[in-house]
Amino acid sequence: METSGEQTAADVWARVKRRLRAELGEDIFASWFGRLELDSVVEGCAYLTVPTRFLKSWIESHYVDRVLSVYRSEAKDVERVVIGVRNSLGRESLPQRRTSDMSRPSTPAPMPMTAQASEPKVPSLALPHEERTENSDLGGAPLDPRLTFESFIVGRSNALAHAAADRVAHAPNGQVIYNPLYLHAGVGLGKTHLLHAIGHEMRTQGRRVIYLTADRFMYGFVASLKAQTSLAFKERLRGIDLLIIDDVQFIQGKQIQQEFGHTLNALIDAGRQIVIAADRPPADLENLDERVRSRLAGGLVVEVTALDEALRTSILTTRIEALKSIHPTFEVGPNVIAYVARSITANGRDLEGAVNRLLAHATLTGSAITLETAEIAIRDLVRNREPKRVKIEDIQKLVASRYNVSRSDILSERRTAAVVRPRQIAMYLSKVLTLRSLPEIGRRFGGRDHTTVLHAVRKIEKALGEDHALSDEVELLKRMLQE
Numbered sequence: 001m002e003t004s005g006e007q008t009a010a011d012v013w014a015r016v017k018r019r020l021r022a023e024l025g026e027d028i029f030a031s032w033f034g035r036l037e038l039d040s041v042v043e044g045c046a047y048l049t050v051p052t053r054f055l056k057s058w059i060e061s062h063y064v065d066r067v068l069s070v071y072r073s074e075a076k077d078v079e080r081v082v083i084g085v086r087n088s089l090g091r092e093s094l095p096q097r098r099t100s101d102m103s104r105p106s107t108p109a110p111m112p113m114t115a116q117a118s119e120p121k122v123p124s125l126a127l128p129h130e131e132r133t134e135n136s137d138l139g140g141a142p143l144d145p146r147l148t149f150e151s152f153i154v155g156r157s158n159a160l161a162h163a164a165a166d167r168v169a170h171a172p173n174g175q176v177i178y179n180p181l182y183l184h185a186g187v188g189l190g191k192t193h194l195l196h197a198i199g200h201e202m203r204t205q206g207r208r209v210i211y212l213t214a215d216r217f218m219y220g221f222v223a224s225l226k227a228q229t230s231l232a233f234k235e236r237l238r239g240i241d242l243l244i245i246d247d248v249q250f251i252q253g254k255q256i257q258q259e260f261g262h263t264l265n266a267l268i269d270a271g272r273q274i275v276i277a278a279d280r281p282p283a284d285l286e287n288l289d290e291r292v293r294s295r296l297a298g299g300l301v302v303e304v305t306a307l308d309e310a311l312r313t314s315i316l317t318t319r320i321e322a323l324k325s326i327h328p329t330f331e332v333g334p335n336v337i338a339y340v341a342r343s344i345t346a347n348g349r350d351l352e353g354a355v356n357r358l359l360a361h362a363t364l365t366g367s368a369i370t371l372e373t374a375e376i377a378i379r380d381l382v383r384n385r386e387p388k389r390v391k392i393e394d395i396q397k398l399v400a401s402r403y404n405v406s407r408s409d410i411l412s413e414r415r416t417a418a419v420v421r422p423r424q425i426a427m428y429l430s431k432v433l434t435l436r437s438l439p440e441i442g443r444r445f446g447g448r449d450h451t452t453v454l455h456a457v458r459k460i461e462k463a464l465g466e467d468h469a470l471s472d473e474v475e476l477l478k479r480m481l482q483e
């Protein structure tokens with residue numbers, strides 16, 4: 001049931017979006033804010049979500065101050081804006097596990113899927129009440145009760161990471177081993193799962209554990225700076241046994257990085273265990289200072305590689321078995337499991353989504369899952385994984401909106417610097433992201449000659465090697481176009 005409070009927050013959010021659209025213009029708004037949604041407003045913090053990490057990092061690095069100031073002009077009590085990524089398949093959809101920890105709020109059992117199945121409810125970013133203690137004072141995020149060692153399936157790709165996590169979590173006499181333990185992997189391969197598992201395990205041993213995402217670390221620090229309690233923040237972190245930081249690649253801002261470095265040093269020197277996860281190895285964390293990178297690399301660095309078919313099959317089988325305790329009639333034959341394991345290769349999150357889609361079909365049709373129904377049920381997940389075809393028109397639109405020119409400027413004869421550079425970038429992106437030939441690209445850029453396109457491509461290639469900011473920018477544009 002909606003409360004009037006929720007309605008007010010939704011009204012404010014609608015006004016914020018209207019203002020952003022008016023201030024930034026339709027193009028920019030549609031490119032970056034069209035999929036930004038309000039999750040909740042808790043204690044002066046507006047939690048907003050977007051569907052991809054890329055959008056999150058883009059908005060954070062380019063627009064977060066703007067969003068906050070517009071928000072504040074509509075709602076004075078909002079002091080912070082935190083942007084999270086909506087889990088595309090929703091963590092809620094994990095099977096409910098029986099845990100001994102009955103004090104935690106139980107998580108809803110998997111929902112039968114309906115037409116909204118592919119866009120399930122966004123998990124709330126707000127902390128459950130039980131977690132609003134020491135953990136929330138430090139900006140800590142709750143641990144998901146479902147992400148435990150018991151529910152983690154070990155296979156070739158994650159055996160080393162699992163063994164290291166297990167050793168850290170079960171170290172005798174609170175010993176500190178591999179400090180920091182640094183896990184890295186692509187999206188959805190189980191890093192967060194292992195971090196939470198370590199956290200749960202150490203909490204059950206009565207150890208003091210703080211789990212922070214990079215956002216929470218940054219906002220925790222900024223908030224305590226504002227309140228002039230940064231010393232206390234550091235000191236309190238030093239009083240814990242285990243600090244877990246997830247998605248460390250998102251830590252940005254000079255002062256925050258420094259603080260992060262100090263915190264690492266202080267905790268490691270004080271013999272506290274640190275466990276970190278990121279989407280890349282320490283050496284590739286371009287945002288971070290060299291000293292911090294080498295500190296991160298100084299413990300044990302382990303990569304989780306892509307889930308192989310045997311592991312995918314085990315994850316699917318275990319999930320389906322777990323769901324059967326709630327939906328006893330849910331039957332999925334080994335041939336269907338094998339088909340799903342072969343088709344969904346990307347990550348654990350998509351496997352979870354596939355199982356939920358199978359459950360939805362089984363529940364809605366009341367019949368057993370066959371290969372044909374499985375194929376229909378997971379079609380969108382399989383299709384989404386095919387590399388996206390990028391259109392030149394989309395490149396032109398995106399680049400134009402990014403550089404505040406119009407698409408017709410890009411196609412025009414105009415030769416002012418404000419137009420030439422974006423045009424060259426758009427040509428370069430067309431060359432590297434599409435299969436079009438140089439003459440074809442030239443034709444689509446207002447009927448230009450192929451040598452003009454070649455010149456633009458070479459020019460941008462050269463500039464990318466010399467200008468890091470440009471190279472980051474172009475990389476972001478590429479990712480945005482390919483998402």
Ligand SMILES: Nc1ncnc2c1ncn2[C@@H]1O[C@H](COP(=O)(O)OP(=O)(O)OP(=O)(O)O)[C@@H](O)[C@H]1O
Nearest residue numbers: 151152153186187188189190191192193348349352
């Ligand atoms: N080995 C595994 N056993 C069981 N579940 C797994 C395993 N690997 C991944 N999963 C599941 O896949 C989903 C995604 O995993 P997780 O959130 O840990 O990924 P991640 O590597 O942290 O991804 P991201 O970088 O997007 O945060 C979770 O539901 C997790 O439980």
